[in-house]
Amino acid sequence: MKEGLRKIEIDLGERSYSIYLGYDLLPQRIADLAGFSREKEVFIISDTQVNSFYGKRLEDLLLQQGYQPSFYLIKPGEEAKTWDNAEKILDVMLTKNLSRKVPLLALGGGVVGDLAGFVAALYKRGIPFIQIPTTLLAQVDSSVGGKVAVNHSRGKNLLGTFYQPRAVWADLMTLETLSMREWRAGLAEVLKYALLDGREFFLFLQENAEAILEKKPAVILSMIEQCILIKAEIVQKDERDEGLRNILNLGHTFGHALEKATNFQKYRHGEAVAVGLVAALKLAEALQMINSVVVAEVLCLMQKWGLPFSFSSALVDDVLRFLPADKKVENQEVHFILPMGIGEVVAKKGIPMEIVGDVLKQISDIV
Numbered sequence: 527m528k529e530g531l532r533k534i535e536i537d538l539g540e541r542s543y544s545i546y547l548g549y550d551l552l553p554q555r556i557a558d559l560a561g562f563s564r565e566k567e568v569f570i571i572s573d574t575q576v577n578s579f580y581g582k583r584l585e586d587l588l589l590q591q592g593y594q595p596s597f598y599l600i601k602p603g604e605e606a607k608t609w610d611n612a613e614k615i616l617d618v619m620l621t622k623n624l625s626r627k628v629p630l631l632a633l634g635g636g637v638v639g640d641l642a643g644f645v646a647a648l649y650k651r652g653i654p655f656i657q658i659p660t661t662l663l664a665q666v667d668s669s670v671g672g673k674v675a676v677n678h679s680r681g682k683n684l685l686g687t688f689y690q691p692r693a694v695w696a697d698l699m700t701l702e703t704l705s706m707r708e709w710r711a712g713l714a715e716v717l718k719y720a721l722l723d724g725r726e727f728f729l730f731l732q733e734n735a736e737a738i739l740e741k742k743p744a745v746i747l748s749m750i751e752q753c754i755l756i757k758a759e760i761v762q763k764d765e766r767d768e769g770l771r772n773i774l775n776l777g778h779t780f781g782h783a784l785e786k787a788t789n790f791q792k793y794r795h796g797e798a799v800a801v802g803l804v805a806a807l808k809l810a811e812a813l814q815m816i817n818s819v820v821v822a823e824v825l826c827l828m829q830k831w832g833l834p835f836s837f838s839s840a841l842v843d844d845v846l847r848f849l850p851a852d853k854k855v856e857n858q859e860v861h862f863i864l865p866m867g868i869g870e871v872v873a874k875k876g877i878p879m880e881i882v883g884d885v886l887k888q889i890s891d892i893v
């Protein structure tokens with residue numbers, strides 16, 4: 527294996543697949559397509575921004591290896607993750623009369639990956655699907671584990687299924703064009719993994735905080751690999767999110783409500799997760815479940831990375847109102863994942879909403 531290239535296996539029986547992680551790995555990986563399908567046609571979903579950077583290169587590589595690529599481009603951003611877009615894409619695929627063996631490649635961030643995976647699951651009852659994640663968030667999280675979905679006006683990811691990709695090709699080279707804002711948003715999910723995993727990874731992030739902001743290749747390779755390994759272990763034990771996998775929602779119960787309260791306009795998903803992590807830490811602190819020193823340590827790293835840890839107090843009521851709209855609701859009780867330390871989380875329901883409201887007020891509008 528080439529130096530700096532990592533291969534991580536996701537062991538899910540007949541739905542198993544490999545994740546490749548490294549710099550400029552697409553030229554080698556295109557040859558793997560033959561193992562997934564004998565079709566020469568390849569359908570690619572991307573967004574216009576990612577396509578402007580990497581579409582031509584992917585197209586050339588596919589053409590060089592005898593494939594006939596065709597692209598469907600969506601507008602960048604969360605607003606594109608809709609049923610309406612899924613239907614439009616399916617319509618184009620049907621018009622092209624693509625076979626049920628045609629490979630579908632998702633070139634982009636989590637929006638493209640979630641939407642493309644959803645389409646791949648539906649088209650003729652499922653076609654081979656390959657994730658080519660181009661954001662940090664997509665490389666450490668959304669491209670792994672087979673959750674695919676579109677949003678509904680009533681909430682995020684409400685229409686979806688589990689559909690594992692046949693492979694994930696995470697090219698670290700693509701991260702070079704990612705804006706600092708998107709990079710930071712991805713770091714929120716990285717921090718989530720450290721809180722789930724334990725001290726060792728958290729220390730690695732603390733010690734390399736600067737190098738991570740500078741996207742130093744060896745450091746970010748290890749960082750992304752570790753996140754994928756953590757997610758892989760969880761997904762392998764609970765592929766369909768019936769128990770353990772819920773812990774991946776750390777920071778997301780608040781995060782999703784904040785995204786919804788701001789109509790998906792103000793925050794990047796990872797930014798909302800960052801605020802959600804603060805809310806989870808502070809709620810755990812208010813319930814005396816976590817040591818305040820640990821909370822301060824995590825907030826310090828977030829500050830170093832420039833992650834948002836507050837939000838407008840004008841939004842508190844809306845965030846509270848949207849909390850129960852989260853999928854994690856059971857019997858109308860909001861189900862929170864709360865940290866008890868670094869590497870220790872617990873699922874908790876039945877927390878009085880007055881306490882939740884107080885915590886949200888406490889973290890709103892602090893600068």
Ligand code: NAD
Nearest residue numbers: 575576602603635636637660661663668673700703704795
């Ligand atoms: P995104 O896909 O919207 O990408 C963010 C922005 O970065 C877009 O404007 C995009 O055009 C641009 N971009 C992408 N790659 C680039 C690159 N290499 N260079 C320059 N610009 C680039 O957002 P995201 O943060 O990647 O993903 C968020 C989505 O992921 C949300 O919809 C969220 O719900 C979903 N998600 C899904 C899972 C899952 O398990 N399926 C997990 C976490 C998040």
Ligand code: GLY
Nearest residue numbers: 671673771774775
């Ligand atoms: N990002 C949550 C999950 O994959 O389960």
